[in-house]
Amino acid sequence: MRCRTLGDRTADPVLKLLEEIAVQTSMPAQEADAFRGVVHERLRSGKVLLLIDGLDEIPDEGGRKSFANNLRTFLALFPQIAMVVTSREAGFRVVAGVIASTCQQAKLAPLQVADIRYLCEQWHVEVVRDSPQVREEAQKLANDICNNHNIFTLAQNPLLLTTLLVVKRSIGELPTNRAALYAEAVKLLVKTWNIEGFNALNEKEALAQLSYVACAMMEKNIKQIPHAELLNLLQESREVLAAELQYIRMSPEEFVEQVEYRSSLLMLSGRKMVEGELQPLYEFRHLTFQEYLAARGYVKKQHPRRTQRLSLLELLEPKFGDHTWREVIPLAAVLAELDAEPLLKG
Structure with missing residues (x-):
């Protein structure tokens, strides 16, 4: 059951949703009756594995809670069946309390080399076709990913590995420089990921x-x-970057929620006491994205010191000896192209 396709049916009982599969697949009346009969018989005998895909893709929090409560009720009615529910962390938090008493929670471990090879090959078989040539090309791509440390650290996350595969599929190859690769990955996550929900x-x-x-x-x-x-920074950005953001209609709170649910580029990672108040903490999904977006910000003049009208060299030269900037400065140099000459000489 794909949660992204539920639409306004999230409040419906799970049994009703299963019965409606017959209607959705346009089964003739006689076959639909037989299907529903088999479903009920298998549920009672516990011979069912129910896969719930993408709980986070139900966009409305109320709808997500209703669906999670219905899942718990469904399992109480049919306690012998097996069920697997998948969700990104962003969408799981709202229903964690509902699911916790019913399901055992597991977090996906980072992918290893063998996992990356397997996923690359199976993704190509599914998306392209199954042939010796396609499998060979998939393994070559997997080698390229695993042999590049920066790309490999991204690929250990299934979402980001899939993003890399989509980037390669859409433009024909993985970009040869990191700046271009990160740009394509970020663009894909912002524009096209989880667009159904x-x-x-x-x-x-x-x-x-x-x-x-x-x-x-x-x-x-x-x-x-x-x-x-974070909200203060976003509000400040709208004042400093007025030329770019003068027509924005989304509040900072809405923006954070949309970015997290849509792309997970920015995500909740924990909580911390700040001035006597327990506040959520946010971070970029991967440090690479923070570094790339910072480099992009300095090149595009979309940074907090924009009003000082400093050159790229003036902005970054004080950071030359800081190891935490060792990725940002080269990325900025590549993104700046011809304008990077003073930075390179510096």
């Missing part, structure tokens, strides 16, 4: 705000940021 983000507005936040976090040498501070 949530409204599309405006790419230019989203990247401008995320770049601003990434620059601020790099300058403070932090990888996590309290929720209130």
